[in-house]
Amino acid sequence: MSAITYHEACLDPNLFGPWFAAESWDTWRVIDKALFGLPLNDTELAVFTDLTGRTEAPTSPASEAWFVCGRRSGKDVKAASIAAYLATFGAETYGYLSKLVRGERGVVQVLAVDRDQAKVCLSYLKAFFEQPILRKTVKKETADGIDLKNGLGIEITTNDRRRVRGRTVVAVVFDEVAFWMSESSVNPDEEVYKAVKPAMATIPGAMLIGISSPHARKGLLYRKWKANYGKAGNVLVVQAPTWQMNLTLSRDSELIAEAYKDDPSSAAAEYGAEFRTDIEAFVSLDVVEACVTAGVFERAYDPQHKYVAFADPSGGSVDAYTLGIGHREGKRIVLDAVRERKPPFSPEAVTSEYAGLLKAYGISEVHGDRYAGEFPRELYRNSGITYRLSEKVRSDLYLNFLPALNSGVVDLLDNPKLVSQIVGLERRVARGGKESIDHAPGGHDDIANAVAGVVSLLDLKAPAPSPYSVPYGRTGGTSAYSIPTGRNDPYTRLDNMLAEAARTSQR
Incomplete structure (x- = not known):
């Protein structure tokens, strides 16, 4: 296979030309050269x-390239x-194959934000390999990519650090990395990055590319942009709005103009490629982890406590149905149990459970x-x-949940998904100045919502409950309640009435 640059391949009608030969890709052509260190004219x-x-x-x-580009910039097909x-x-030009030992299989990976995005990228990939020249290089197609006759494989899958461990990665593309979410990880972008770098260590010239629209000022993409934008070195950072990368869409087009009119902050990120300044992290990982009791996954019922519960119901087709249970111990709020049922499910059956x-x-x-x-x-009735x-x-x-976390008075269970959802929450400030808190795009907060509801029911401002027992007639049994007591409060009066009734029944 004769040497050809990526820039040339994107113009060749027998390779990627049918996708990228139009003038609307002219801006990308500059990046195509810069990415591989090719000379640029004035x-x-x-x-x-x-x-x-x-x-x-x-x-x-x-060695690394980070493309911060607006929506409709052609990021998936480029990836x-x-x-x-x-x-x-x-692989031949940069000597990837010569670095593999006998029996070692190298992979080029595209790690997508979710399954749907992975399918889009996979569709583009298989379309490229329908070109006769590229078709000759195919050994077989797989469920998530293509195995090539040169011994390399191309894998397109969702972001997961487990997919890169144990592999020799010769190149990797992080697609829409600013929006990566994981139910088992607080920072999947950072964790995958830390996992993939050792997998590339034995391949000199291995390339890592992150390509995404921007979001909040946090995460791997923002960190790389902040550290490397405008600076010389082998880490290339590109930042460009949609209308600069896709010349068929102008800044004044109906789509973009309407987006800016409806929500300027969102449009500035999605189309203007600007990191959002109206979104901040709700709480740090360190704060949440300090509230977790390691190794405690659920607490058994104890009759000396009075428990409360909060549910986040769902119809069973889209969102999870969650439940949280907790109690107070003096000034501490203790989480005892959480439940989550992911769809599909029967709301009647889950409610009964x-x-x-x-x-x-x-x-x-x-x-x-x-x-x-x-x-x-x-259903509950x-x-x-x-x-x-x-x-x-x-x-x-x-x-209401935030002060309990920051002060450390809430005692959470050792539940990674709960921690991930809490840390994944974002604080937004609307144009009118109203603040709201919700999960990030593509994220979930069903468990976090149920737990926040439990904390709200056990409000820190409420007086700490004092357990006491009420005798029940001749059985000699007791029932523990955690309710406030006082000389003239209704609970004390009720207690006195019950005690008098018990004494009368024993006579």
Whole structure:
């Protein structure tokens, strides 16, 4: 296979030309050269400076490249084409194959934000290899990529650090990395990055590319942008709005103009490629981990405590159905149990199951999300549990949750998904100045919402409950309640009445 540059491949009608030959890709052509250290003319250098903040063009291929580009910039098709090139022509040009020992299999990976995005990239990849020249290099197609006759494989899958461990990675593309989410990881982008770097260590010239629209000022993409934008070196950072990368869309196009009119902050990120300044992290990982009791996954019922519960019901087709149970111990708020049922499921069956758990903790009523509608109330009623609508909306529950986390008075269970969801929450400030808290795009917060509801029910401002026992007639049994006591409060009066009744019955 004769040597050909990526820039040339994107113009060749027998390779990637059918996708990238149009003039609308002219800006990308400058990046195609800069990425691999090819010379730029004066016009191209001016474009390069505008995109990168660097006045001198690179003279060698980048070890890492981070493309911060607006939506509709052609990121997915570019990601797939770079992977296809590096596994074929690039593998020979940059000597990847010579670095593999006998029996070692090298891979070029495209790690996508989710399964749907992976399917899009995989579709582009397989379309490239329908070109006759590239078709000759294929050994076989797999469920998530292509195995090549040169011994390399191309894998397109979702982001998961386990997919890179144990492999020799000759090149990798992080697609839409600013939006990576994981139920088992707080920072999947950083964790995958830390996992993939050792997998590339034995391949000199191995290339890592991150390509994404920007989001909040946090995470791997923002960290790389902040550290390397406008600076010389082998880490290339490109930042460009949609209309600069896709010349078929102008800044004044109906799509983009309407987006800026509806939500300027969101549009500036999605199309203007600017990191959002109106979004901040809700709470740090260190703060949440300090509230977790390691190795405690659930706490058994203890009759000396009075328990409360909060549910986040779901219809069973989209969102998870979650439940949290907790109690107070002096000034501490203790989480005892969490449940999550992911769709699909029967709301009736899950409600019945949760009702059984509530009764096991001596709970006769559960509070829940007001947006769930009327159906949870009826389902819980059928199971002998009263369902009460929460007085607070979700965002307010989180605002109430934050002081408990920061002060360390909440005792959380060792549940990685719960920790991930709490840390993944974001604080947003709307144009009118109103603050809201919600999960990031593509994220989930169903478990976090149920736990925040429990904390709200056990509000820190409420007086600490004092357990006491009420005798029950001749049985000699006791029932422990955690309710406030005082000389004239209704509970004390009720206690006195019950005690008098018990004495009368024993006479």
